[in-house]
Structures are given as structure tokens and as C-alpha cells.
Amino acid sequence: MKELDIGTFVAVLQEMMGPLLWVILVAAALATLGFVYVLVRDRGLVARRLVWSEALGVIGGVGGVLLMHEITHSDFADIGGPIDWVVVAAIFVLGAVGTVVGAYTVLGLFFRRAA
């Protein structure tokens, strides 16, 4: 990996995930669009809904880390250096942000009264 350009990165991601890559990208795009739509419609964030989404986000972040452990046959005891903690944090943040955006959008679109 002496050089890493975006073409290589995309090629590797495609090999890694196959059609799932496009499913994930489309889902992320839809969630983001839905999130923006709900924001504009409500003219801002709805605090109650955001708190629920953030609670779910914590579960999503932890879930992301556990999923990575599961697919790589490893666990917390394998964390060996500072970069490993950065990776754990990055996976947690990705899982958490994705879940918050997704949950906020779903709550905003389908459970408007409840939350």
C-alpha cells in the first residue's frame, strides 16, 4: 500500500462488499435526504425526538464495534496500541451517527406524534 488513490479504494470496497456496497450507499443517501426533509419540514430539530435517536445511537455505536469484533474473530483484549483505540472510536462514531440520523428520520416520518 505504497500509494492509495480513490480508484483503488473504491475497487477494494467493491470487492469487499459486492452489491451490499451500493445498498449501504443508497440507504445512507436516503436516510440523509429524509433527515434533511424532516429538518426543513419541522423548521429545526425536535428535542424529544433527538434524545430518543441519541439513545439509540449509543446502541448503534456499540453494535458497530461488536459487529467488527464478530466478523474479525477478535475482541477488546486484542486492542494493542493507540491506533486501535482510534479505530474503535471511529467505528463507534460511524455506527452512532448513522443510527442517530436513521432513527431521527424514521421517527420524524412515521412516528411524528409519538416523538
Add this chain to the structure above:
Amino acid sequence: MAKIPAFTRRAAVLAAAAAAMAPPQPQAAVATRARIVIAGAGAAGLAAAARLAQRLDGAEITMLDRRQAHFYQPGFTLVAAGLKDPAYTVGRTADYVPRGVRWVEERAAEIDPGAKTVTTDAGRRVPYDFLVLATGLSLDFDAIEGMDTARIGQDGLGSVYAGPAQAEATWRAMSAFADRGGIGLFGRPSTEMKCAGAPLKYTFITDDILRRRGNRGKAELIYNAPQRALFSVPIVAERVRMLYQDRGVAVNYGHDLSAIDLGRKVATFRTAEGPKEFRYDFINVVPPMRAPDVVRDSPLRWQTGAWAREGWAEVDRHSLRHVRFPEIFAVGDIAGVPKGKTAASVKWQVPVMVDHLVATIEGRQSAARYDGYTSCPLITRIGRAMLVEFDYQDNLVPSFPGVIAPLEELWITWIMKEVALKPTYLAMIQGRA
């Protein structure tokens, strides 16, 4: 300096950023009617075919290989660790043959560099203007007296290298050993070999499995190396020596496996003091390796020294071009260059070799240069590995300096090995990485 309007500066920065993000523009294909023969359709042969097909327009590219299955060999260790199914390492060559490349399902059997022809095992004569040797290497199990690959998986006999089924059989033998304990014997051959880290990794993995099962105290692990070091790169050798000491792996230098008695479970090693016998309950046999006969019995091999005996192709280490036959190149395991018979070497050798070949067609000189870069995610236990990258001069050449420390046991390196390596490999053999 003239003042540049802010919006122009911003536009320039954005354009530069966009250019950096965009995939490199494909170079215009070079028109040619050259006949190029690639002997071998493994990782090196396929990657070479893909890159040549991208760079050339109208060339007649023929790839010779009888085997229809394609093996993802870096996965063998994971199969032998019980983490992956053998199917994880098996693909179909047909799925990776690039468009515009003719695949002849015959093996290159004889090369006549004077007449510029390759004769296949079916007797077909294939003339060439350029020849790319990508034959891989031969596992010389016969050089170990008493060895029988049909018995891998039985009586504590393992051999990760022999193939996907044998890697799985090795896992069964090692797993049974990890349940009982006893003496585990590991080592490497005195010849050049593919992925010199693999025998070291498998020792670490066996140690780890024994610990997970609470049986490490019942086992003695011994690593016998014919050389005077555990690895050709001194700083890596020293690091592995320290880790083996920490894990309680005994190391003997100057021990070369010469014979094995599968019934008595005794391995005999050549040493300076004469033959020495070791009883074992589990052994991972790594056979001597040499060039396939098609190169070894040809004028293309090295003419003097150990590499002449082993038969590797005598190519320039920086251009991969044959030193006596300028229209012949060698990539992958068959190339007689120091270091790296690994997929990572292939990844860096192939674009250099292809540039030299294309430059010759165009009548120009290529400045591309291969410095021996190769890499090895050296697994030190299930869940951790060290990313070891080095070059011809035994320099460490880390891809992520200051981020991923090369000699540190890390989870991120393990993730790369388990999740990212195979996709990178598959992208490589299709000329996309």
C-alpha cells in the same frame, strides 16, 4: 508576486482537490500487434494480463495455464487457523481472465528463447515477441525423505502450503494437538520460499490456540530454522525472536528438515553436527521450494549459485527484465530477485514490469523501478498482527508512518489481514489496484 483574486485561488484549490480525488486518467492505449505470451495464470499472470490489456491496443496476449481453480494463497493460514472455510481461498481463473486476453488451458512445458517460442504440454507451439514468466514455484515435498502429502491431517502431520484442502486438514491436526498438548515442531526450508512470514505466523497461531484451550502448559513448541535468523530482515528477525521468547517458543538455528517418519512421528534435521532427530506430536512441514521445470531446465535460470540450483529466472531486480533475453520478463514467485515471493511483491512488480515492456514497444526508456517492496501482516495471535513492510535493503518502509507502527502487535493490522486483504488482492489481479 501578482495578487490572485480570492475566488480564483479557491477555484484552483478546489480543482486541485478534485484532481487528487479523481481516479488517475487512463493512459492512452499503445497501438501494437505484438504477440505477448504469459506463462502462468496465478496472481502474477492475471495481474500482468490485466495491466497489459489496459495499456495496449491490438496486442495478441496469450495466457498459458492448465489449472482452472485460482487459489487465494494468503488465505491458507486463516483456513489452517480454523477461521475460514477452504472455499474462501478458491476462485475460478475464468472469472478473472481480462477481456482481449486468450487463455489457453495448457501448461508451458518448454521455452526456446532463441526461436522465441513456448511449447505447451499438449505440444502446441506458441511464438512470442515478448514473454512474461509468471509460472509460480514448485513445492518440493519429495526432497523430504518419507514425506507423503496424502497423509496431511493424520498423525499430527500438517502442511499449510500444500493447498486449500491440506490447509483445512492441517487445522484438524493442529486442533487435535491443541486439545492434548505434546511437542509441536515448526520451521522453514533452506531454499527461497513464498511468504517467509507464514511459518512464523502459524507457530504464533498454534501457541494462541493452545492458550485459549488452557493447554499451553502441556505443550512444547520448537521452531527449527536452517538459517541463522528467524527472518531475512534483521530488525524483524530480532522482534520475532523477542516475541518467541515471550511466548515460550524454543528456537534452533542451523536445522534443516531432511526426513520424516510419519509412523513414528520423528523428524530428522540436517545440522552442522550431523543428523538430529526430533519426536513430535504435531508438525507443520514447509517443503523446499524451487522453480518449475519449464524455467529450471531452460537457459533462463540463474547460471551460478543457489539460485541456479533452485532455478529462478535471472532478471534485473529493478526492472524484472531478463538479463540475457531482453524480450523476457519475470514476475511473482519465479522471479530470481531477493526478498518477497508474496502477493504484495506481485502488486508492486507488475506495474513496473508492464511499463518496461510497453516502453520497449514504444521505443522509449522506462524510468519505473521496483525497489523490492513487499509486505507481510505477521499474525502474532488471532486478533493481532504486525504490519511488516520492507525493501531490498532491509529497510522498513511503512505505508502509514507514525500511525501504524511496523513492529507493534495491533488489532488494526489484523483487521486489514482478515477483511481488506482479499478484496485488495482480487482488485489487484483485475488490474484495479
